[in-house]
Amino acid sequence: MAEGYHDFVAAEVLTAANLEDYCQNQAVMRFASSATRDSALTSVKTEGMTAFLEDSNTLTIYTGSAWSTIGPVHGGLISWTPSVVQSGAVTTTNVSSLYSRVGRMVTAWFSLSVTGSGTGANTVTISLPVPPATNPGAVGTATIFDTSATARWKGVAAITSGTVAIWAASNAVAFFGVTDFTAGLAAGDTLEGCVTYIASADA
Numbered sequence: 001m002a003e004g005y006h007d008f009v010a011a012e013v014l015t016a017a018n019l020e021d022y023c024q025n026q027a028v029m030r031f032a033s034s035a036t037r038d039s040a041l042t043s044v045k046t047e048g049m050t051a052f053l054e055d056s057n058t059l060t061i062y063t064g065s066a067w068s069t070i071g072p073v074h075g076g077l078i079s080w081t082p083s084v085v086q087s088g089a090v091t092t093t094n095v096s097s098l099y100s101r102v103g104r105m106v107t108a109w110f111s112l113s114v115t116g117s118g119t120g121a122n123t124v125t126i127s128l129p130v131p132p133a134t135n136p137g138a139v140g141t142a143t144i145f146d147t148s149a150t151a152r153w154k155g156v157a158a159i160t161s162g163t164v165a166i167w168a169a170s171n172a173v174a175f176f177g178v179t180d181f182t183a184g185l186a187a188g189d190t191l192e193g194c195v196t197y198i199a200s201a202d203a
Helices: 016-024 034-040
Strands: 028-031 050-053 058-062 067-072 084-086 088-090 092-094 098-102 105-114 137-146 151-160 163-168 171-175 190-198
Touching (some): 151 171, 151 190, 163 190
Parallel strands (some): 028 050
Antiparallel strands (some): 050 058, 058 067, 067 098, 084 088, 092 105, 098 105, 137 151, 137 190, 151 163
């Protein structure tokens, strides 16, 4: 495949190879989703190809082995719906949860209102929009508002087993649900936080 810039001249024959190399393969293609992109380009992917995904407003580049996500264009934010677990699934209303991604760096915000109960003395965990690369420890801050006690518990958000839990300020080895805030989540409680972490893969 030809690379770089080609200066076409008057009366030059436009070969199929030049049309593909300098126009088609170096254009920013648009696809409805990553699935439609992958289906259309299965046998013709070339390193450096660029594709825009309409469902997430993200720009992706083929590295020669995988599609790498550059990030939402124009600083766009993507909506997501976190799931909450405290021994079992806890039902919530998603007040406002958004994330942005640049390469493998992900920043996510969540604001959830609890509508169903958790089980006390169990760690509270919140899912992430993109799988994390590792469990690096502290990645942000988060709070639990206990409506029955009219108290807000503030802690350090940390990744554990691919999800976010909240370290208690008084105990950096135990999480809310087990220490400090030890009650079961209940209707009217809220969960809020912001985390920044590295995704497990480029795409």
